[in-house]
Amino acid sequence: MKILNVVGARPNFMKIAPLMAEYSRRDNIHAILVHTGQHYDDTMSHLFFEELGIPKPDINLGVGSCSHAVQTAEIMKRFEPVLIGHKPDVVVVVGDVNSTIACGLVATKLGIKLAHVEAGLRSFDRSMPEEINRILTDIISDLLFCTEQAGVDNLLAEGVASEKIHLVGHVMIDTLLSHLKRSWQSTIVEDLWRQYCLDGDGFAVLTLHRPSNVDDPVVFSRILDALNIIQKDLPILFPAHPRTRKSISSLGLQAKVERLTNLHLMEPVGYLDFLKLQATAKIVLTDSGGIQEETTILKVPCITLRENTERPVTVSLGSNQVVGTDTEKIIAAYRKITSGKFKEPQVPPLWDGHAAERIVSILEEKLGVC
Ligand code: UD1
Numbered sequence: 316m317k318i319l320n321v322v323g324a325r326p327n328f329m330k331i332a333p334l335m336a337e338y339s340r341r342d343n344i345h346a347i348l349v350h351t352g353q354h355y356d357d358t359m360s361h362l363f364f365e366e367l368g369i370p371k372p373d374i375n376l377g378v379g380s381c382s383h384a385v386q387t388a389e390i391m392k393r394f395e396p397v398l399i400g401h402k403p404d405v406v407v408v409v410g411d412v413n414s415t416i417a418c419g420l421v422a423t424k425l426g427i428k429l430a431h432v433e434a435g436l437r438s439f440d441r442s443m444p445e446e447i448n449r450i451l452t453d454i455i456s457d458l459l460f461c462t463e464q465a466g467v468d469n470l471l472a473e474g475v476a477s478e479k480i481h482l483v484g485h486v487m488i489d490t491l492l493s494h495l496k497r498s499w500q501s502t503i504v505e506d507l508w509r510q511y512c513l514d515g516d517g518f519a520v521l522t523l524h525r526p527s528n529v530d531d532p533v534v535f536s537r538i539l540d541a542l543n544i545i546q547k548d549l550p551i552l553f554p555a556h557p558r559t560r561k562s563i564s565s566l567g568l569q570a571k572v573e574r575l576t577n578l579h580l581m582e583p584v585g586y587l588d589f590l591k592l593q594a595t596a597k598i599v600l601t602d603s604g605g606i607q608e609e610t611t612i613l614k615v616p617c618i619t620l621r622e623n624t625e626r627p628v629t630v631s632l633g634s635n636q637v638v639g640t641d642t643e644k645i646i647a648a649y650r651k652i653t654s655g656k657f658k659e660p661q662v663p664p665l666w667d668g669h670a671a672e673r674i675v676s677i678l679e680e681k682l683g684v685c
């Protein structure tokens with residue numbers, strides 16, 4: 316069976332890694348990897364291939380950054396001849412980025428089976444570009460692999476046939492569990508401690524990259540006002556996404572950020588380093604999708620700086636609180652956690668490190684290869 320897999324942006328790499336490893340364990344699978352080039356900086360792409368042992372992509376479409384329409388269209392234009400040339404039995408797309416919908420659409424128009432990993436998640440907020448990508452990818456997919464029960468329920472409510480839907484757990488958590496031990500060898504905490512001359516007995520980790528937060532000067536300023544209070548208690552380590560760095564300067568927020576002398580802005584870090592940072596942080600503040608899930612497994616309190624989440628199990632069972640971007644609400648959530656009011660999180664069902672095995676077995680069964 317020929318399986319063509321698509322990656323494009325940072326969170327895709329953690330999701331594809333265990334699938335590529337699982338294919339290589341099965342004799343009858345020929346796996347092809349296509350990188351769209353949506354992310355291209357070493358720290359946003361190349362680094363993860365080395366760290367996670369992902370094979371070098373067979374094809375890199377080299378699309379780069381542009382507007383949504385141009386990026387999506389360019390990926391489609393460049394992906395179509397690849398699919399026509401390779402004629403895979405199935406295309407596997409992961410997550411909810413522009414590369415996901417662009418390649419999914421090309422596959423379905425060519426009559427090639429499409430499998431979506433991380434299907435069914437819904438924030439019910441259509442101003443999020445990812446929500447549009449999720450809904451559209453799910454509508455055209457033949458096989459939908461869900462990470463949590465809410466995903467299954469959302470798909471059923473949208474009329475997707477139940478035989479297409481499979482609750483399998485989470486490939487991103489497969490990657491976390493298989494790399495956690497190695498991440499303990501990372502010296503990033505000691506290195507940053509020395510580099511920034513930190514003291515005290517803990518730190519917070521921050522990531523921000525959602526356009527609704529970092530492209531809007533009012534919202535970004537509200538978040539910075541809360542961070543100003545928090546950094547008086549705890550150093551905040553902030554590996555900043557390139558979008559966010561650009562916004563800080565284009566929105567004229569450089570001086571405001573620099574006044575927060577205990578907020579330490581740095582380049583994005585590698586996966587093992589970031590895992591070590593998350594696992595040893597007192598608290599994580601984020602607007603990332605994946606980090607809400609990783610902190611749940613690591614049992615680290617997570618404050619989500621968004622009004623909603625498409626990953627509700629991280630709140631119902633995990634360590635996540637969806638707090639929004641109001642300054643006072645962020646500070647109140649922080650104080651509640653530091654005063655010890657933090658419920659013991661539980662591991663969501665099937666987040667056990669075996670999601671990729673389940674997915675590949677279902678692909679084999681459904682596509683007729685035993
Ligand atoms: C994308 C995804 C988002 C995901 C995030 C993960 C879409 C619509 N958005 O958002 O769902 O959470 O990736 O990180 O697909 N840039 C660089 N170097 C890079 C990549 C990007 O400098 O290697 C800068 C460029 O200025 C670019 C901007 O970041 O314009 C945004 O990149 P883009 O891929 O369009 O969206 P993200 O914000 O990264």
Ligand code: UDP
Nearest residue numbers: 325326329554583584585586589603604605
């Ligand atoms: N991550 C990383 N280095 C960083 C920040 C994040 O390796 O500096 C990892 C993080 O552990 C998670 C993934 O990137 O596995 C999340 O990606 P991101 O937040 O960019 O995307 P989202 O999940 O919001 O789509």
